[in-house]
Amino acid sequence: MRIKLEKRREPSLAMLVATPIASVILTMLIGIVVFDLLGIKGFKAVVDIFLSPLLASYKWQDVALKAAPLIIIALGLSMGNRAQVWNIGAEGQYVIGALCSAGMGIAFGQTGGFLVVLLMIAAGIVGGGLWAAVPAWLRTKYNVNEILSSLMLTYVSFQVLGYLVGGPWKDPNGRNFPATAPLADAQTLPVWPESTVHLGVLVALILPIVFWVIMARSEFGYQVRVVGSSATAARHGGFDSKRTIWATMIIGGAMAGLAGGLEFLGVLHKIDLGFASGYGFTAIIVAFLGRLNPFGCLIAGIVLAVTYVGGQMAQTSVHIPNSTAGIFQAMMLFFILASDILVRYRIRVIPSAKAAGV
Numbered sequence: 001m002r003i004k005l006e007k008r009r010e011p012s013l014a015m016l017v018a019t020p021i022a023s024v025i026l027t028m029l030i031g032i033v034v035f036d037l038l039g040i041k042g043f044k045a046v047v048d049i050f051l052s053p054l055l056a057s058y059k060w061q062d063v064a065l066k067a068a069p070l071i072i073i074a075l076g077l078s079m080g081n082r083a084q085v086w087n088i089g090a091e092g093q094y095v096i097g098a099l100c101s102a103g104m105g106i107a108f109g110q111t112g113g114f115l116v117v118l119l120m121i122a123a124g125i126v127g128g129g130l131w132a133a134v135p136a137w138l139r140t141k142y143n144v145n146e147i148l149s150s151l152m153l154t155y156v157s158f159q160v161l162g163y164l165v166g167g168p169w170k171d172p173n174g175r176n177f178p179a180t181a182p183l184a185d186a187q188t189l190p191v192w193p194e195s196t197v198h199l200g201v202l203v204a205l206i207l208p209i210v211f212w213v214i215m216a217r218s219e220f221g222y223q224v225r226v227v228g229s230s231a232t233a234a235r236h237g238g239f240d241s242k243r244t245i246w247a248t249m250i251i252g253g254a255m256a257g258l259a260g261g262l263e264f265l266g267v268l269h270k271i272d273l274g275f276a277s278g279y280g281f282t283a284i285i286v287a288f289l290g291r292l293n294p295f296g297c298l299i300a301g302i303v304l305a306v307t308y309v310g311g312q313m314a315q316t317s318v319h320i321p322n323s324t325a326g327i328f329q330a331m332m333l334f335f336i337l338a339s340d341i342l343v344r345y346r347i348r349v350i351p352s353a354k355a356a357g358v
Helices: 013-037 042-050 057-082 090-108 114-142 146-166 199-217 219-229 231-236 241-268 279-289 294-317 324-338 340-344
Strands: 002-007 345-350
Touching: 013 042, 013 279, 013 294, 013 324, 013 340, 042 294, 042 324, 057 090, 057 199, 057 219, 057 241, 057 279, 057 294, 090 114, 090 146, 090 241, 090 279, 114 146, 114 241, 146 241, 199 219, 199 241, 199 294, 219 231, 219 241, 231 241, 241 279, 279 294, 279 324, 294 324, 324 340, 340 345
Parallel strands: none
Antiparallel strands: 002 345
């Protein structure tokens, strides 16, 4: 007998739901085996990484704070990916968004209040969107691959970050440490009483609903889906692919800039050389694990946030490296991409002529 892949008429809905779950479970199982082979308590390590943050209520707020930027960035990336626009530079847009928020705060000095905070958030959104507009322009004007241009701009953003926090925006009272001055209390986001959960977490919970409405109930969402499915169909439908590229790239950058601004205003309150946290790259995994669906991104963002917090817990419990969470995240992305073949194809076992009695 032989095995044949038979193309489905349309993607399997059951597989779309099952494969992300299977990817997480398979990652956990392989993690147990690998840790045991390395002489580490595999089961204990995997439980700490994937389950302990959910079972320990005192860690929920940490999960919420980690999940918020991942969800927000992934929502923007998922929209672009639905249009076959691949923005890999969300990390740079996240950094530039935070810097723009910081610049607005510096312009106001110690003045705060609702309007100032709103302007700082808006500056982050605009900054991230404009940074993403560069690869959009290169793609539509010169057909430059946006994967490469957006990724390279990420490293440019790191240089901008280093220049500003080590130069004109350096805190004069920071003992020569390259960082901006801490925000005034009136310039920070409000937090939930007796916790560190800030208003940005609520934004991350609301935005999936907004994106679902846009993608499922608006003409623009239909345009994104058509452009992503077929350039020919888009032309026949009267949709401009270049405009879609511009729109989705800028929206993706704006969401990354929003996440950077909220992280700055709600969690860190200053920017230093370590501000680039990898959220922009991890959000790519979140988008694919969530199947480019807004509510899927919400769930996947929580899952990846759990691995961040769980990885920190496992460092002290079973003494694993800090990079372990990143390894698990990469494994999940590998499995979710590999399992896509089951979404588009069904496995058909064809018996040999002898087995078939021919």
